[in-house]
Amino acid sequence: MRIGLLTEGGYPYLSGDAGLWCDRLVRGLGQHEFDVYALSRSEDQEDEGWVPLPPQVSRVRTAPLWTARDAGPAYGRRARRRFTEYYGELADVLCASGTGDLPGHPGETSASEADRFANALHGLAGLARDEGPLAGALRSETAVRALERACRAPGAQRPAREARVPDLLAVVAHLARALRPLSLDWYDDAGLGAVDLCHAASGGSAALPGLLARHFFGVPLLLTEYGVRLRTHYLTATEYSPSIRALVAAFHGRLTAEIYRRAAVITHGNAHARRWQERCGADRAKLRTVHPGMDAAPFTEAGEYPDRTAPDTLVWVGTVEPAKDLVSLLHALTEIRKEEPWTRLRIIGSPRDPEGAEYLAHCRALAAHLFPDDADGPYAPGRDPVSFEAIGDPGLPFARDAYTAGALVVLSSVVEGFPAGLVEAMLCARATVCTDVGAVVEAVGGTGLVVPPRNPRALAEACVALLRDPGRRARLGAAARARALELFTVEQNVTAFHGIYQEIHSRTPVRRVVPYDAGEPRPFAAPAETHVPDRWTAGARPRAARSRPGWATDAPPRPAAALSAVEGAR
Missing domain, CATH: 3.40.50.2000 (Glycogen Phosphorylase B;)
Known part of the structure; x- marks a missing residue:
């Protein structure tokens, strides 16, 4: 299988979260091919470079979460109208659930509001694909005014109604950072559309590209949380004012609920994390326990x-x-x-x-x-x-x-x-x-x-x-x-994830059509587990595989060891 591994502030960077776990997973699953899609958290992290990559990592694409690469062109009237509609819908949902209550408990928004939140995300992502990056629009006066209207609208929760201009500016800035993955150029047939499975190494921003890959291409999403991201947010957001805290918590709560709703399988490392996932809206039928793997x-x-x-x-x-x-x-x-x-x-x-x-x-x-x-x-x-x-x-x-x-x-x-x-x-x-x-x-x-x-x-x-x-x-x-x-060994961890990959893939309809030379579809040409990494085929790859696009990386120069490893895989 071809796995799209989604990370935030971790693998393949030398420093960050979950880097060691991801490296052991990739090295232990040599029968699969990995495309790594990494979000960096700081310029220092990017400057430190990458860990040496094994041959099964075919491609690495990176993007900074700490700054916008390109503000994009100025939107025309029609694009601005679309942005106002989608961003206003998003703001309305956040203000309606602005108390920060956990999904699944008193204060939960209805299923229709969950759909509204998802539609707003997908609409903004579609706008970015059609018109260019959202960075400028997400920090514009239009965004501030849309949020202000939602806070002043009838039915808005009290913390939202009490938000002042500095609070609105802070929330808009936070949302602009959190929504940067919507503007990435990863969502095409040569990017995440070419993978068989997206595996997000954490919730939040790392899983957002997986949500979009599922929406645009039907790629199944596997979410792994060894630390529940929403819980971490609730424990660390105490320095904000009540209005900021409520609106930001509402966004992360709705995003987490949407990720849990769309993921095919959700894994955790222990019962403590599982209870948090259930409390935050995860379906118990999707949950799997995979203990962290340790080198014994x-x-x-x-x-x-x-x-x-x-x-x-x-x-x-x-x-x-x-x-x-x-x-x-x-x-x-x-x-x-x-x-x-x-x-x-x-x-x-x-x-x-x-x-x-x-x-x-x-x-x-x-x-x-x-x-x-x-x-x-x-x-x-x-x-x-x-x-x-x-x-x-x-x-x-x-x-x-x-x-x-x-x-x-x-x-x-x-x-x-x-x-x-x-x-x-x-x-x-x-x-x-x-x-x-x-x-x-x-x-x-x-x-x-x-x-x-x-x-x-x-x-x-x-x-x-x-x-x-x-x-x-x-x-x-x-x-x-x-x-x-x-x-608690690495072998146990890797074996468990291999089984989950097989389980998800076996339940996913075939999306890629491999044609004959004449252009007609070849039946049963791409069933589960037939995609073989290039190093095993040595010149005998099918024509469809030889013409696969998207092998270039837009990442900065990597260390020599990592570069030689990737070149060896080709």
């Missing part, structure tokens, strides 16, 4: 030798930040040492931002206060009650060395998505004590002890129970390793 190879050898541990040492590994709640862990250690006086704690990790650095300094000060006898002593891992270290320090060259530095791995977070570090500890056959947040219970299953968050006493009691029972630790560690190898 660096940790399997460590898991073969579970007895090489310090029996009285606890280990915490991760990124130092307030959400990890190391304060509760340090207070728990004081309770643990009352029962097991020789217990030590090794905190292994580094901050990623100034807030994390400040939190690390606070934790160091707290440790010196709780354990004053060692505050002025020399650094000596294995002797001090608490040590602060980082991967790469002497004795800790790799992550697996951190997990094997103690008998028990502890996770004390108050906020957690999918706990990748916990799975790495499980691959190392380590028993774990974790807090019940995010997808922790789903990941650990019955192979570790789970306690409530922000409860140092419960955390201490669980740790003491396992420190006193080496046999139980060994059994839990072995079970944890077996569970991680069964559910």
